[in-house]
Amino acid sequence: MKLAAKVLKKPIASTLIAVLFGFIVAAVVLVAAGYNPGQSFGALFHGIFAKPKYISNVIIKATPIILTGLSVAFAFQTGLFNIGAEGQYIAGAVAAVLVGVKLDLPPVLQIPVVVMAGVLGGTLFGWIVGYLKARFGIHEVITSIMLNWIGLYLSNFVVASGTYHMPNSTSTYPVNPSSYTMLLPNWKTSKAGMAALKPHQWLYEVMLKTDVNFGFLVAVLMAAIIWYLLYRSAKGYELRAVGFNRDAAEFAGINVNKNITDAMVIAGALAGLAGALAITGTAPHKISTLAAFENNGFNGLSVALIAGSSPIGCIFAGLLFGGLLYGGQSVQQDVGAPTEIINIMIGTIVFFVALTKIVPVLAEKLEKRGAGHVQ
Amino acid sequence: MKKLAAFLLAALMAVSATACSSGAASSSEASSEASGQAASAAGSSSAAATNYKVLMVTDTGGVNDQSFNQLSWKGLQQLEKDVPGAKANYSESKQESDYATNLDKAADDGNQLIWGVGYAMAGALQNAAQQNPDIGYAIIDNAYETVPSNVTCVVFRAQEPSFLVGYIAGKTTKTNKVGFVGGQKSDVIDQFEYGYKAGVAYAAKELNKNIDVVSQYAESFVDSAKGKAIAKSMYSGGCDIVFHAAGGVGVGVIEAAKEANKYAIGVDMDQAFLAPDNVLTSALKRVDKAVEQVSKDAIDGKEIGGKTYSLGLTEDGVGIPEEHKLMGDDTYNAAMALEQKIKDKEIVPPASKDDYDAFVKTLK
Numbered sequence: 001m002k003l004a005a006k007v008l009k010k011p012i013a014s015t016l017i018a019v020l021f022g023f024i025v026a027a028v029v030l031v032a033a034g035y036n037p038g039q040s041f042g043a044l045f046h047g048i049f050a051k052p053k054y055i056s057n058v059i060i061k062a063t064p065i066i067l068t069g070l071s072v073a074f075a076f077q078t079g080l081f082n083i084g085a086e087g088q089y090i091a092g093a094v095a096a097v098l099v100g101v102k103l104d105l106p107p108v109l110q111i112p113v114v115v116m117a118g119v120l121g122g123t124l125f126g127w128i129v130g131y132l133k134a135r136f137g138i139h140e141v142i143t144s145i146m147l148n149w150i151g152l153y154l155s156n157f158v159v160a161s162g163t164y165h166m167p168n169s170t171s172t173y174p175v176n177p178s179s180y181t182m183l184l185p186n187w188k189t190s191k192a193g194m195a196a197l198k199p200h201q202w203l204y205e206v207m208l209k210t211d212v213n214f215g216f217l218v219a220v221l222m223a224a225i226i227w228y229l230l231y232r233s234a235k236g237y238e239l240r241a242v243g244f245n246r247d248a249a250e251f252a253g254i255n256v257n258k259n260i261t262d263a264m265v266i267a268g269a270l271a272g273l274a275g276a277l278a279i280t281g282t283a284p285h286k287i288s289t290l291a292a293f294e295n296n297g298f299n300g301l302s303v304a305l306i307a308g309s310s311p312i313g314c315i316f317a318g319l320l321f322g323g324l325l326y327g328g329q330s331v332q333q334d335v336g337a338p339t340e341i342i343n344i345m346i347g348t349i350v351f352f353v354a355l356t357k358i359v360p361v362l363a364e365k366l367e368k369r370g371a372g373h374v375q
Numbered sequence: 376m377k378k379l380a381a382f383l384l385a386a387l388m389a390v391s392a393t394a395c396s397s398g399a400a401s402s403s404e405a406s407s408e409a410s411g412q413a414a415s416a417a418g419s420s421s422a423a424a425t426n427y428k429v430l431m432v433t434d435t436g437g438v439n440d441q442s443f444n445q446l447s448w449k450g451l452q453q454l455e456k457d458v459p460g461a462k463a464n465y466s467e468s469k470q471e472s473d474y475a476t477n478l479d480k481a482a483d484d485g486n487q488l489i490w491g492v493g494y495a496m497a498g499a500l501q502n503a504a505q506q507n508p509d510i511g512y513a514i515i516d517n518a519y520e521t522v523p524s525n526v527t528c529v530v531f532r533a534q535e536p537s538f539l540v541g542y543i544a545g546k547t548t549k550t551n552k553v554g555f556v557g558g559q560k561s562d563v564i565d566q567f568e569y570g571y572k573a574g575v576a577y578a579a580k581e582l583n584k585n586i587d588v589v590s591q592y593a594e595s596f597v598d599s600a601k602g603k604a605i606a607k608s609m610y611s612g613g614c615d616i617v618f619h620a621a622g623g624v625g626v627g628v629i630e631a632a633k634e635a636n637k638y639a640i641g642v643d644m645d646q647a648f649l650a651p652d653n654v655l656t657s658a659l660k661r662v663d664k665a666v667e668q669v670s671k672d673a674i675d676g677k678e679i680g681g682k683t684y685s686l687g688l689t690e691d692g693v694g695i696p697e698e699h700k701l702m703g704d705d706t707y708n709a710a711m712a713l714e715q716k717i718k719d720k721e722i723v724p725p726a727s728k729d730d731y732d733a734f735v736k737t738l739k
Contacts, residue, residue: 047480051483053479057476156594156595160559160594167561167562168494168561168562168563169494169495169561170495170559170561170596171471171495208506209479209506210476210479211475278472282472283472283474283475283498283499284471284472284474284498284499288435288471288495289559289594289595289596291435291595291596291597291598291623292597294469294470326476329466329467329473329476329477329480330480332466332467333430333464333466333480333481333484334484336464339467339469
């Protein structure tokens, strides 16, 4: 009993329980909708793990939401609620396209320039939110929600603008191939590359049929950097101190306003990086007219929540989320269940994660009851 | 504070994660009305197809878009009924980056024919076709300059039904001013716009009066609020009929017509069901028929790869609905006579601005 209580008190345990409950509820929903849950989950896992290229696709799908998740988690650790990751992501993508379409340098220069442009785009959006909060005390939730819409319409404006709009399409021109961050983008489609890859079936599939790119490595690296920044540096200590208690931090001589702005700038930069890497790393390498948000940023909120705002946790939560998003397509293709079921499942998992605060309480009760029995 | 934020976060999550599931009407409904000619078609192709898998990948509009995705799916469901052994399925794209992965997954699942719906998918489909030379691909609304040998293109001469509805609008208008709402400027939407304008001009010539056409673009195919706003301003500006070629934006156009009690003209499918008293007629693109027919040809083993099908009135690939209570018999019959003239190639409706200018000159 004691052991059970101890295990339950660990945050990871409650997250896993939440995920489990998510699946159980999804199973109930599937049965109610007339689909076989076993078969559906089979299709889900088959769609995630059956082939190396599926796993590769999951990782590709997870990359942007790991970064936006990191953005939200980081802001949350510093006491800010960055609901604007969506807008910052869009700003990053737009900035990357603006630069990447017009500029055509050798890849060694082009890639950093385009990615930095994206980072700056996100940074700008983050900075606006941080500055308004620090200078005028305007709540970051309000300003960042508004900026999400500004980002959406800015993106649509760029898509419709004369120099960027590709005729007969609903999108801009793609960025120049020199900005691609896939693994050997030119070599793998060349004759020599195809011939070299052909004998290795799985490598051939992964390389040619998916957009294997460096984004995931960058995301992991960023997670490590953010972890170091938050927990191993003086700056991180200040940032977190402001998050815990503004007044106490101010009393201790920490510049609160500067730290708020800095926190939003970093959060914005992370989300902008996600947008830029999505443009450089995955087809179609361009932005299209957005009817609604693509949820890259909002999914980041879920990722941060599942990860309990831990930077390293974001990697795994992002992979889980990416797996569900990508594998969900196979449930629909194989079983015929609408993808909405998968959305319900994701929603339930997040819902139960939000409820996980209950688990330690339950664990405590369990402990007490155990103690009662002993006496 | 933190607890509140956490709660807010949680609530928002739950909403945002489920909110993406908009408009999830059961897709089986769409098929219910389609049955009819099952018996006639079944005999021809049953032998060849004992187990033929066809799959369509939707564009970001989703399978219930009230437009060509939905129609394509209707066509495939009909195919499943008519041809024993044919198995149809679809795969929905949420983002443009899903096209490539969905097409790839479709190839893995042993589909023999894979449809891409919409020109947005042109690049991704071409790549997929290159990677899987043994699988047949087909695409709607896109014609490649050089069609790969395992790809079939299906395009519609949308200027033809647009010409007819333009003519009907010209005959019906009382204010001598009609409107056009487009989605996003492209060659496909140009067919609608200039076909329509030419039809109006043709009617104006016949009636010997001047009819203005105002046209505006919504820069979107989904923003129905914007469609409504544009149509509203058109109606208050003196238009009494508005034609739209703008996908989901058109739903707003039709709503505006309902509120202003004026006429709207639908597109792609017969949209009269949205407002029976206000939808004058519709410029039909029979995507369902085309998808079914091309799939059938593929099942029968006909050589369809590398070809581009251009479907117009002659092929019965486009048209206007028979229902015509709002315009009266005279106008409808005149439109039918015009349809015959187009079929006989006496009139060639223009599909672009240049053709339109040339067409207007011949009227004078």
